[in-house]
Amino acid sequence: MGRSRIVRQLTLISCMFLIAVSVFAQAQPGKSEYEPTPYQEGKDVVWVPTEQALTNKMLDLAKVTPQDYVIDLGSGDGRIVITAARQGARALGIEYNPDLVVLSKQNAIKAGVIDKAQFVEADLFESDFSQATVITMFLLPEINLKLRPKILDLKPGTRVVSNSFDMAEWKADQTINVKPEEGCNNTFCKAYLWIVPAKVEGSWSLPQGKLSIVQRFQRIFGEFQLREKTLPVVNGKINGDQISFTIGNKHYSGRVNGNTMQGIVKAAGKTSNWGANLIDNKHL
Ligand SMILES: C[S@@+](CC[C@H](N)C(=O)[O-])C[C@H]1O[C@@H](n2cnc3c(N)ncnc32)[C@H](O)[C@@H]1O
Numbered sequence: 001m002g003r004s005r006i007v008r009q010l011t012l013i014s015c016m017f018l019i020a021v022s023v024f025a026q027a028q029p030g031k032s033e034y035e036p037t038p039y040q041e042g043k044d045v046v047w048v049p050t051e052q053a054l055t056n057k058m059l060d061l062a063k064v065t066p067q068d069y070v071i072d073l074g075s076g077d078g079r080i081v082i083t084a085a086r087q088g089a090r091a092l093g094i095e096y097n098p099d100l101v102v103l104s105k106q107n108a109i110k111a112g113v114i115d116k117a118q119f120v121e122a123d124l125f126e127s128d129f130s131q132a133t134v135i136t137m138f139l140l141p142e143i144n145l146k147l148r149p150k151i152l153d154l155k156p157g158t159r160v161v162s163n164s165f166d167m168a169e170w171k172a173d174q175t176i177n178v179k180p181e182e183g184c185n186n187t188f189c190k191a192y193l194w195i196v197p198a199k200v201e202g203s204w205s206l207p208q209g210k211l212s213i214v215q216r217f218q219r220i221f222g223e224f225q226l227r228e229k230t231l232p233v234v235n236g237k238i239n240g241d242q243i244s245f246t247i248g249n250k251h252y253s254g255r256v257n258g259n260t261m262q263g264i265v266k267a268a269g270k271t272s273n274w275g276a277n278l279i280d281n282k283h284l
Helices: 003-027 052-061 079-086 098-110 141-152
Strands: 069-073 090-095 117-121 134-137 159-163 174-177 190-195 202-206 209-216 219-226 229-239 242-247 250-257 260-267 270-280
Touching (some): 052 134
Parallel strands (some): 069 090, 069 134
Antiparallel strands (some): 159 190
């Protein structure tokens, strides 16, 4: 056997050995050598883990239950997904860095939640997260803004929680801070919650007249055309698929379901039902 053939065979055996070791390490919880370093490069955002105390509070803020499907955009070492799965929810982490995906799977195995916690290696901008009932993220203000239109297209009522970064003029429905004595000891101890509002901008017909709505995220404005009279819509709010507003002395509340709204109207101590149908969904 020639010397070069022996060298080729030894190289081949070494390669096979290295592949086997790496496959074994991936499959064995706790055997990974991979240890991410805070602030290491990521595709669009560096990796910094959310403190466990804030992770718990973020999921509390979103009122996560076993009925939820939680998706973490840029899931890092998997801690938010794993914590949600521990609470009984189905959860998915979308992470670009393949090493972090492997590490997350190992962490989920160790935590005993691999049946509920899934991880995919993908770019969050290329991913479909429309099935989520809860979105969690720890990205950057400009990334949140880039994602905002897609988030606003999610099902009304979807809860969105962001570690530390807001969504500009889409003001949060709730904000929390976790103090050092509660277990958060770094600069990222604040979380924002938004509830995706139903889209109601446009003209709606009611038996009594025409309601024209302008929507700014979870706030609504507009006017009600009642024969010759035009009355302003005040205190208009949308919370997921719930709508409420006041016209004159009448307080309307109800539920939006696509092209219809239904609910109750209270005026002068009396309560009655109301309903409206969408005529067109253009701006006023
Ligand atoms: C600040 S870390 C947050 C990690 C985790 N969500 C947490 O809160 O502990 C941001 C994560 O997003 C990942 N990331 C950055 N750009 C991404 C992209 N385009 N698609 C998917 N993941 C991305 C990074 O690799 C990093 O793990």
